[in-house]
Amino acid sequence: IFWFNYRHVANTLSVYRSVKRLGIPDSHIVLMLADDMACNYRNPKPATVFSHKNMELNVYGDDVEVDYRGYEVTVENFLRVLTGRLPPSTPRSKRLLSDDRSNILIYLTGHGGNGFLKFQDSEEISNMELADAFEQMWQKRRYNELLFIIDTCQGASMYERFYSPNLMALASSQVGEDSLSVSHTFFTCLFQFKVCPQSQCVSTPGHRTDLFQRDPGSVLITDFFGSVRKVEITKDTINLTSPVEPPIKRSGSGDIQIESLTYVDQLPVAEIIHQKPKQKDWHPPDGFILGLWTLILLVFFQTYGIKHLKHIF
């Protein structure tokens, strides 16, 4: 909706690209973009989003899959994805299907303040809500280790309230500082982890590792950003069983009635003009009607006494 949020979309897509390149497939990524920048009418190069003004890397690419976009990016949806409390008809690509052996990386970027992050210009998520959501995830055994990266103004305030174990948090700025995400790049295309010093970035990055059970120095970045798939290579030939075919429709033998199938008339004028009105489906009476009848019956029995009841039944 607002074109100046282009850089946030570009940041999120850079992280998405790096994570995909390090081996995590789309089925394991939930991508939420609040604004559509690539196909926006203001974009002079449609279907592209660039992370740098020299336009060398199109982070949008040709095979991006956005799971939540536009108005679907709300605080409620975000917390539901984290805690897994989604309506039963939600498709798999919109769910976080993690168990107690998964490492989760959460990257948030946008506009924020002391203790909150702004969603869609109309609502905020507070650091207490986030901490409670993580506690729910811990109690439901939905993660093994969680890395939380936040790239907003005063981002360090968002992780102050965490109290669940195995959480590590990184923020691009401390409380009281603004973060200019233009100068804060977590990833270059050589996927190096660049933490920029005070002289280059205007803000000081912060971190929190006290809830982490392992020694933070021994944690690899690729524990969160990449994944390895188990592949078994074999040189033996494997015989596949023949596929189960549906029963063959016999035709020709004996006299079978072949009903000729026809296409429906697309605009049957005569039929439409003489169409009978649709039979309305019968619905049980509304609550109001039921209440009205109950009231009438009650008044009746009150005035005439309960002994009349046996005459009815």
Next chain:
Amino acid sequence: MLILSSLLLFILLAAARDEFQEELVIRPLHSGDIYASFQFRTLWDTDFLQEGQKVSHYRLFPKSLGQVLSKFSVRELHISFTQGFWRTMQWGQPFIPSPPGAELWVWFHDTVSDVDGNWKELTNVLSGIFCASLNFIDLTNTVQPSASFKPLGLGNATDHRFLRYATLPREIVCTENLTPWKKLLPCGSKAGLAVLMKSEKLFHSSFHSQAVHIRPICQDEQCSSKAWELRQTLNVVFDLHTSGQGKKEWSLFKMFSRTLTEACPLASSSKVYVDITDNPELFELSPATPLLGQAVVLGDRRTYSVYDLIMPTSSMVLSPCALGDMLRPLLHAERYVAGFGLQTGEIHTVIYNNHPYRAFPVLLMDSVPWYLQLYIHTLTVTSKSRDNKPSYIHYQPAKDRHRPHLLEMLIQLPPHSMTEVTVQFERALLKWTEYTPDPNHGFYVGSSVVSALVPSMVAMRTNFTQDQPLFSSFVPVKEESSYFVRVYTEPLLVNLPTPDFSMPYNVICLTCTVVAVGYGSFYNLLTRTFQVDEPSPPLSKRLANLIRRMRGVPLLT
């Protein structure tokens, strides 16, 4: 024994065959744009809705769609995602029309007991498959048309209780919708015509529409058995001026920034058709092909150069052209909102019949959201400044927050005329939580649908043959003298009276200021006690006093 088993194997293999065809039609339009239409068709002879037998072996038909069809007992499914509006007067009629945004209409099987529940789950599943916000489709924007949108596939019963139709005019189409769409193709985007689909070029166009149509059709000419047909279509109109072409010359590489290398190995036919009907002597096609085909499509006989990719040819196609007169589209519709202010307004739908001497009926379907309260007693239909009474009207009023308005009318259009349908409405006030995060943008009203059987100048073919090109065989033709066309109007953007969302914040600031300054000062005045206090002496006097204290002399006052 061996012969028997091999025969059995042969019969088993021949039983559930599926077939894949792909084609691309390129038509230069009169406004200088190029219209490219891809169609990919997978035909499969199987029965998804069979009781007790689950289809488990998928070959060319995508498994995700097959499972959706069997789980929700879907008879027909049509979904389209469009960016841009099709300009009928400049570009003619499209092969497969679609409204801006997303459109989904589904016919369910008559065995379904809870159609609304199936519809809700189906929209959620499709939103996951196509990465679109189809989960915003609910009862407030779904309608059950009573006469429009008859099934395009085989079937007898047309009880409209099993039809659901919804549009999302606000839906954006981008690469994330194209990616899963391309994954449904048997060859993906690795071989065949789908190699040309590069998102940076496809979305840099005046019109982009991708659709999936699933329906049962006749398997052969006698129509003794039915097969499932999955058609994936992609229509693009490239504007040569924005893509930097000065001369009216185009090639596949300039349009798509890719060239065709080979046909999809799983395709039984892979063809490129170039429309050369308009002024063929001024065209120059390279490489030239002696293969010419003729097809009757949309009431017009057109000539095409056919390139068959199964037989190897080279890839570049160039053509300078100067075009003559275009066949004027016989049916055209427009829609706009009239009126001023944020309380009332008027919706005008204008339908043009450009046929010089024939009148024909059209079916107009309007689905208006509940927050625009229509006053149906003000509905007027006028053609040639005289009242035109529709022969069939179906109106279902809206229920606040439950159901939108549905208005369907069968109107007879006089020849060479303009028919105007007007209805007044009043804008409702929404609850403050119901506003979108950007309410000042406005609220969209979906396109109207005008369906008609337009008289054709050229006799149409009523029987289907296997070698007919795909673009001319989408809509089943029942009679030779007319062809079915569906025209979509523009969607409307209407402003609703919007509250000032900064009002609570302003009120809090003002109230707190008044309380703090006004009441606080008053409270202070009432409860403060005053004491007389000596003013502290200046520095010089203090120093003097200090020295005097040290000397033991009495202090200054």
